[in-house]
Amino acid sequence: MVPNKDELLGKDIEELESYMISIGEAAFRARQIFKWIYSKEVNSFYDMSDLPRELRKKLDTMAQISIPRVLKQRVSQDGTRKYLLELRDKKRIESVLIPQGSGKNSRYTICVSTQVGCPIGCSFCATGQAGFQRNLDYFEIVGQVLGSRRELKRKLKSNEENLISNVVYMGMGEPLLNYNEMIKSIYMLNHPKGLGIGQRHITVSTAGEASGIKRLADEGMQITLAVSLHACDDTLRNHLVPLNRKYPLSALRDAIEYYISVTNRRVTFEYVLLDEVNMSKRDARNMIRLLKPLLANVNLIPYNEVDGLDYTKPSPPRIQQFFAWLAEGGLNVTLREEKGSDIMAACGQLKAGYSKMYRN
Ligand code: SF4
Known part of the structure; x- marks a missing residue:
């Protein structure tokens, strides 16, 4: 990290103009830099070839643009890409790019990290097992998208600015525990002069940070909220998602009801399928009781196994059985197509220390 340099990444045009004026330069240069x-x-x-040489030199001594570098990457058989990125202080995070469609018009959904590691410690999750190091600044979240898009363009030999069409805050970390930086990053990604990604193309996923869900409701955004549920009784959820000890299911449900009443938007619930753990008929009944009144979408995600953790992936018949119980109970349920599990890029498998997982 270079100390004492001004960070220009994440400034909007007006802020960049003010910055240029503050260092004695013309405001219009801001648009070029932007x-x-x-x-x-x-x-x-x-x-920046359209800036005068003297200005380039001056800016280089005073300022920086910390777009994270992709250090290593892996590509799945299904086209999903996992990038290991390095931040200014050498900390490492991962992002995952999932192709949508094929051929020339294909676009990518990027799954971004909001923290280095994660303090929640879900018992089935690689990130949670690796512990927590720090929050990302908002410009690091934005920079993660830019750094990933730069690498993607390079690999695909593309100049397409809209290569990334969707953003999901579902990588390493709990986004609502880094609330202010997350919100600032959404504004920047959504800004028409920034990356111009529509709010309806942005999803924030939480393990159940109830107070953050209520704050998010009051932002007046058109984003999608996804809640990682994974269990529908407090005893099991305390074990799988330790945040449940702070916000038990009743508190989580209150927050979600508030969110729906304020935003009038459907909430998605993610439910990881752990064999012999959370897939009994009783689990299905509990879920129907909890979610049916909320008009929720339920996404079932077959577990992606992680070295060193005891959980296993259920067989296809068991998955179908659980799915059928929920559908018969009137829930709007889908089974998530698995992406990237062969490169440890699937849900719950991110852990930036897995350097052996990468090959350049
Ligand atoms: S599942 Fe999400 S909230 Fe839980 S430990 Fe992993 S990254 Fe954190």
Whole structure:
């Protein structure tokens, strides 16, 4: 990390204009710099060829644009890409790019991290087992999208600015525990002069941070809220998702009801299928009782096994049986197509220390 340099990543045009004026330069230069950052993912002032040489030099001594570098990457058989990115302080995070559609018009959904590690410690999750290091700044979240898009363009030999069409806050970390930075990053990703990703193309996933859910309801955003449920009784959920000890299911349900009443938006519930753990008929009945009044969408995710953890993936017949119980009970349920599990990029498998998982 270079100390005492001004960070320009994440500033909007007005802030960049003020910055240029504050260092004795013309405000219009801000638009040129902004374009280099958001259209070309450039982080060296020396590469900004329409800036005068003296200005490039001056900016290089005073400022920085910390778009994280992709250190390593893996590509799944299904086209999912997992990137290991390095932040300014050398901490590492992962992002996952999931292709939507095929051929020339294919676009990607990016799954972004909001923390280095995660403090929640879900017992089935690789990230949770690795512990927590720090929150990301909002510009690091935005930079993660830019750094990933830069690498993707390079690999695909594409100049397409809209290569990333959707963002899900579902990577390493609990987004609502890094609330302010997460919100600022959403505004920046959504800004028409930033990345221009529509709010309806942005999903925030939480393990059940009830107070954050209520705050989010009051933001007036059109984003999708996804709640990682994984169990529908407090005893089991305390074990699988320890945040449940702070916000038991009754508190979580209150927060979600508030969210729905304020936003009038459907909430998605993620439910990881752990063999012999959370897939009994009783579990199905509990889920129907909890979620049916909420008009929820339920996403079932067959577990992606992680080295060193005892949980296993259920067989297809067991998955179908659980699915059928829920559907018969009137829930709107889908089975999530698995992406990237062969490269440890699937849900719950991110852990930036897995360097042996990468090959350049
Ligand atoms: S599942 Fe999500 S909230 Fe739970 S430990 Fe993993 S990253 Fe954190």
